[in-house]
Amino acid sequence: MITVAALQTLPEFGKTEHNLKGIAQLFPQKADLVVLPELFNTGYQFLEKKELFDLAEAEDGPTIQFLQKLAIEHQAAIVAGLPLRKGDEVTNSAILVDASGLRARYDKLHLFYRENELFLKGNVAPPVIDLGFAKIGLMICFDWIFPEVSRSLALRGADIIAHPANLVLPFCQDAMITRSLENHLFTITANRVGSENRWKETLSFTGKSQISSWNGNRLVQAGSSQEMLITAMIEPMEAREKKINTYNDLFAMRHKDPILCD
Ligand code: ACM
Numbered sequence: 001m002i003t004v005a006a007l008q009t010l011p012e013f014g015k016t017e018h019n020l021k022g023i024a025q026l027f028p029q030k031a032d033l034v035v036l037p038e039l040f041n042t043g044y045q046f047l048e049k050k051e052l053f054d055l056a057e058a059e060d061g062p063t064i065q066f067l068q069k070l071a072i073e074h075q076a077a078i079v080a081g082l083p084l085r086k087g088d089e090v091t092n093s094a095i096l097v098d099a100s101g102l103r104a105r106y107d108k109l110h111l112f113y114r115e116n117e118l119f120l121k122g123n124v125a126p127p128v129i130d131l132g133f134a135k136i137g138l139m140i141c142f143d144w145i146f147p148e149v150s151r152s153l154a155l156r157g158a159d160i161i162a163h164p165a166n167l168v169l170p171f172c173q174d175a176m177i178t179r180s181l182e183n184h185l186f187t188i189t190a191n192r193v194g195s196e197n198r199w200k201e202t203l204s205f206t207g208k209s210q211i212s213s214w215n216g217n218r219l220v221q222a223g224s225s226q227e228m229l230i231t232a233m234i235e236p237m238e239a240r241e242k243k244i245n246t247y248n249d250l251f252a253m254r255h256k257d258p259i260l261c262d
Contacts, residue, residue, distance in 0.1 A: 013043030081164030
């Protein structure tokens, strides 16, 4: 069994140092995998590209260095969402860091709403990282509405999907139960709470971070307004069995032929 966790946070826009301190305070003493929200270090509602570029960091910047220090201190793997520079542009990214350093970077493929005006869209499939005790797939927030993202991670061997989020719609938490069920794997959604009204409208974030099992059980869920840590003990190897009875293997019986696919 391993311990997995999600941190539900309330970042203050633009106050990276303050937001990192908050993570250090909430961080679990002992966990194998800890997932933080999307854009956890900066906040969400950027006004324009220059502001975003100024707050974004390089892969050797202070935020990833801070996460690696935490990973060493707690012997944990950490998945976190943050804006990362790519040339003159910025991607909305998720990274996996452990005691050995930066293991993977994923640039969000499906940008939500005004993110399309601000960020450079990713163009590479999300990674699956083998940590030995489990294979971890990465996706970010709005990727939830495209079932092919979680399917692709599952087909490439993910036991757990780590899902940093800044959710404003109320549907994702239930949809992730389905993503778990249809792929027979664990999902960890780390969302934020609070609201931002820096631009023309107020965005309110829905919290309810959750950890879901391969059988659709919601193992634990946070509330909708407080910062908090949620944890669960899971056996990742349970996700490797895709047979749900003698007749039905969820992966073997998929139609990849013209009946369903063109
Ligand atoms: C989202 O993708 N941040 C909703």
